[in-house]
Amino acid sequence: MPSVLPPLKLPAVIINDSTLRDGEQAPGVAFTAQEKLAIALALEEAGVDEIEAGIPAMGAEEIATLGAINEAIDRAEVIAWCRMTRGDIDAAMLTGVNRVHLSVPVSDRQIRAKFGTGRLDVLDRIAALVPYALGWGLKVSIGGEDSSRADIDFLCRVVVTAEAAGAHRFRFADTLGILDPFVTQDIFRRLCAESDIELEFHGHDDLGLATANTLAAVRGGATHASVCVLGLGERAGNAALEEVVTALGETQGRRTGVALSRLGCLAEMVAQAACRPIPESKSIVGGSVFAHESGIHVSGLLRDVGTYEELDPTRFGRQREIRLGKHSGGAAIRSMLRSVGLESDHQRISAILGEVRARAVSGKRAVSIAELIDMHTDTAPLESCA
Numbered sequence: 001m002p003s004v005l006p007p008l009k010l011p012a013v014i015i016n017d018s019t020l021r022d023g024e025q026a027p028g029v030a031f032t033a034q035e036k037l038a039i040a041l042a043l044e045e046a047g048v049d050e051i052e053a054g055i056p057a058m059g060a061e062e063i064a065t066l067g068a069i070n071e072a073i074d075r076a077e078v079i080a081w082c083r084m085t086r087g088d089i090d091a092a093m094l095t096g097v098n099r100v101h102l103s104v105p106v107s108d109r110q111i112r113a114k115f116g117t118g119r120l121d122v123l124d125r126i127a128a129l130v131p132y133a134l135g136w137g138l139k140v141s142i143g144g145e146d147s148s149r150a151d152i153d154f155l156c157r158v159v160v161t162a163e164a165a166g167a168h169r170f171r172f173a174d175t176l177g178i179l180d181p182f183v184t185q186d187i188f189r190r191l192c193a194e195s196d197i198e199l200e201f202h203g204h205d206d207l208g209l210a211t212a213n214t215l216a217a218v219r220g221g222a223t224h225a226s227v228c229v230l231g232l233g234e235r236a237g238n239a240a241l242e243e244v245v246t247a248l249g250e251t252q253g254r255r256t257g258v259a260l261s262r263l264g265c266l267a268e269m270v271a272q273a274a275c276r277p278i279p280e281s282k283s284i285v286g287g288s289v290f291a292h293e294s295g296i297h298v299s300g301l302l303r304d305v306g307t308y309e310e311l312d313p314t315r316f317g318r319q320r321e322i323r324l325g326k327h328s329g330g331a332a333i334r335s336m337l338r339s340v341g342l343e344s345d346h347q348r349i350s351a352i353l354g355e356v357r358a359r360a361v362s363g364k365r366a367v368s369i370a371e372l373i374d375m376h377t378d379t380a381p382l383e384s385c386a
Helices: 033-046 060-072 086-093 108-115 119-135 152-165 181-194 210-220 241-252 260-274 295-303 330-339 346-363 369-378 380-384
Strands: 014-017 050-054 077-083 099-105 139-145 169-174 198-203 224-227
Touching: 014 241, 033 050, 033 060, 033 260, 050 060, 060 077, 077 086, 086 099, 086 119, 099 108, 099 119, 108 119, 119 139, 119 152, 139 152, 139 198, 152 169, 152 181, 169 181, 169 210, 169 224, 181 198, 181 210, 198 210, 210 224, 210 241, 224 241, 241 260, 295 330, 330 346, 330 369, 346 369, 369 380
Parallel strands: 014 050, 014 224, 050 077, 077 099, 099 139, 139 169, 169 198, 198 224
Antiparallel strands: none
């Protein structure tokens, strides 16, 4: 059963990043070998524990890239993703990595579609191929593809079989992103009761619940979380690295090895390589996460930053911003003017505020500090006549 120790006494949650494997499977995303190496080094620098770096079965170029990443990485564990076949394991051996992840379908629907067989065939494959990989000196984790649509009793048999065969971990993959947090937590409590094997959750975001489901899996006893930078991945993507590591600390008091201050630079690197700009409102790393415009909010922040900020931007290497726009108030205008050494009375600030709001609406954008200074200059006669 899950530990009842307080969060700070529990071991850190191990972060397995799959940006270079599942993240690259996002439609239209293709990293060069140089980009993959740079991202891997940035992941290690950020404190990620494990890097799922690619699929050896893709061919010689991928094998060479995996080999280069494996040689360059000092601390993080580099893992090759494989189907549960001898051929994929043999290809992984050419990369020089010492860890492989073997994926196998576990739902009846996927077993029939991919193998044309049934459940016993899956158990037989695990029993045969885990020892085969171990025989090459590889450390082996097992991934249950489509675990969320598998029969739970059969899934327990898979976990027990994987442990008996010598695998050190089982990854529960919510391949189609259909779970909710309540079901996820219950499933992991059940799996923990069946085996002492390490348990990892790999969630997709089709319902927008990948991060929530990852947190629930950890509450249920998962020791590892599979994530991608920016939630990159197939269809709606995966659980986002930046969301998971931050939320684990904020909501559960759970530690990871990831430095929050590195998340912004890491996200920008991946976004550039993927040619996918970071949405302004993207949690944790978006450009507007620590920006405030609403007059009510800004007025509160100027008195006490805790009124409208729970996360301290400095923890993420960021700064708080006050932006001027349609919803700004007089307190924001006064504060921004004072930041550049300008003072104004109430009448002048009201005039400037009207101009700020009008320009924000017509331009559908924030008003810059340079524009604000110009407005202050233009309203000088109002002050002199007051």
